[in-house]
Amino acid sequence: MLDDERIRISSSVVRHLISTQFPNWRNLPIRRVDADGWDNSTFRLGDDMKVRLPASAEYVPQVAKEYRWLPRLAPLLPVGVPMPLALGAPARTYPWPWAVYRWLEGEAASPERIDDQRKFAADLAQFLRALQQIDTVDGPRPGPHSFYRGGSLSTYNAETMQSLAVLRDEIDAHEAVAAWEAALAAPWHGPTVWVHGDMAATNLIVKNGRLTGVIDFGCCAVGDPACDLTIAWTLLGEEGEEAFRTTLSADKSAWTRARGWALWKALLILAKKVGKRADQDQALGIVARVLTEHIRSI
Numbered sequence: 001m002l003d004d005e006r007i008r009i010s011s012s013v014v015r016h017l018i019s020t021q022f023p024n025w026r027n028l029p030i031r032r033v034d035a036d037g038w039d040n041s042t043f044r045l046g047d048d049m050k051v052r053l054p055a056s057a058e059y060v061p062q063v064a065k066e067y068r069w070l071p072r073l074a075p076l077l078p079v080g081v082p083m084p085l086a087l088g089a090p091a092r093t094y095p096w097p098w099a100v101y102r103w104l105e106g107e108a109a110s111p112e113r114i115d116d117q118r119k120f121a122a123d124l125a126q127f128l129r130a131l132q133q134i135d136t137v138d139g140p141r142p143g144p145h146s147f148y149r150g151g152s153l154s155t156y157n158a159e160t161m162q163s164l165a166v167l168r169d170e171i172d173a174h175e176a177v178a179a180w181e182a183a184l185a186a187p188w189h190g191p192t193v194w195v196h197g198d199m200a201a202t203n204l205i206v207k208n209g210r211l212t213g214v215i216d217f218g219c220c221a222v223g224d225p226a227c228d229l230t231i232a233w234t235l236l237g238e239e240g241e242e243a244f245r246t247t248l249s250a251d252k253s254a255w256t257r258a259r260g261w262a263l264w265k266a267l268l269i270l271a272k273k274v275g276k277r278a279d280q281d282q283a284l285g286i287v288a289r290v291l292t293e294h295i296r297s298i
Contacts, residue, residue, distance in 0.1 A: 006038075006055040007055055009055065009094065011030050011032060013093045014030050014045075014051050015030055016091070016093050017051075017088055017091055017093065017094055017098065018030065018051070022086055022088070022100070025045060025049075025100075028045050028046035028049075029045075029046060030043050030045055031044050032044075033050070035108060035202065039056070039062075039218060040053060040055055040059060040216075040218070044103065045103075049100055049101065049102060049103050050082070050101050050103045051088075051099075052100075052101060053096070057096065058144070059218060060096045060097060061144070061145040062217075063087070063097045063098060064087075064097065065140055065145060065217075065218070065220070066099065066220075067084045067099055069139070069140070069217070070082065070083060070084055071083065072134075073131070073134060073194070073217070073220075076133075077130050077131060078123075078126055078127055078130050079123070079127055079211055079213050080104050080205070080212060080213035081104075081213065081214055081217065082102060082213075082216075082217075083101060083102040084099050084100070085099075085100045085102060086100040087099050104205050104213040105205075105207060106205035107207070108201060108202045108205065109201045109202075109235060110201060110235075111235070113209065114209060114240075115208075115209025115210065116209070117236065117239045117240035117243070118239050118242075119210070119243075120209075120210065120240060121239075121240035121241065121243040122243045122246075122247045124204065124211055124244060125243070125246075125247035125248040126247060127211070128199075128225070128228055129247075129248065131195070131196060132193035132194060132195075132225055133193075134194050136192050136222040139192075139221070139222035140220070140221050141221060141223065142222075145219075145221075146220065147219055149195060149197030149198070149219045149220075149221055149223075150197060150223025150225075151221070151223055151224065153184055154184060156264045157180075157184065159264070160180055160263070160264050160268075162271070163264075163270070163271035163272075164176055164177060164180075164267060166271040167267060167270055170270070171270075171284075172291060175294065176263065176267070176287065178294065179260070179294035180260055180263055182259075182260075183256055183258075183259055183260025183261075183263070186254075186256035187253055188224045188226070188253065188254070188257065189253075190224075190254075192222050192223055193222065193225050194222055195220060195221055195222070195225050195227055195228050196214065196217060196219070197219025197220050197228070198216055198218065198219040199227075199228045199231040199234075200231070201231075201235045202216075203215050203216045224254075225250070225254065226250075226254045226255075226257035226258045226260075226261060227257075227261045229250060229254065229258035230261050230262040232245065233290060234286055256297070259290045259293060262286055262290050263286075263287065263291075265283075265286075266286040266287045266290070267283075267287065269283040270283045270284060
């Protein structure tokens with residue numbers, strides 16, 4: 001998932017797409033967002049909209065999925081989510097479907113932008129609880145479109161073992177294997193629920209220190225909610241994690257599987273040396289937190 005070939009999308013390409021397919025918006029200013037994502041390129045369109053375009057073919061199925069499901073999910077969620085406004089078609093200058101969404105004001109979550117960790121964590125847990133209570137009839141089952149979020153961790157067993165082999169001299173590989181195997185063995189007997197699939201800080205919108213929105217539902221699916229719990233280690237501090245766990249009320253087995261999801265992604269980032277040095281340091285910190293919790297749980 002981290003090795004895909006991505007295309008570079010310029011503002012002139014977006015201008016051509018808007019002008020030819022949605023001419024009523026052709027005079028609005030277009031500018032790339034400051035913090036662009038990995039799987040999509042995002043541009044502001046005027047003051048109230050954004051254009052989102054898959055950066056590689058493997059993310060294309062997510063466009064139609066979001067366009068179908070976000071209008072159904074949005075009214076039932078306690079914070080804002082991007083509302084699709086228009087679905088664009090492939091063109092000479094760009095090969096895949098793309099979409100225009102309503103813009104959500106705010107900034108990506110980070111510890112320094114959160115006024116009250118406990119309140120933020122409780123609000124995030126309430127968002128996930130609301131998401132999990134939405135009817136799943138006809139919802140998308142886990143698969144390539146969600147990178148198997150909501151599905152079984154076994155999908156990434158070979159990849160995780162390869163990462164551990166690369167990192168055997170850099171981390172406690174023995175405990176990492178034990179934590180991974182425990183996650184694979186942890187049963188899931190709960191109901192199928194909606195999962196966001198990419199609970200990353202960059203997808204959580206903060207305004208005036210509070211959680212006000214959640215974006216990027218490209219990995220959403222209906223399945224096992226454990227993958228959404230990883231935010232406990234990737235963003236929240238000790239107080240926030242406690243509030244998150246208390247409000248969410250997930251069982252022990254779910255947290256064991258969640259440790260597996262967090263471990264897989266952190267090991268992958270470390271083994272492939274993806275991102276900046278800060279990303280590597282964060283991934284190493286996540287591995288340490290996950291393994292510490294695993295040892296305490298034994």
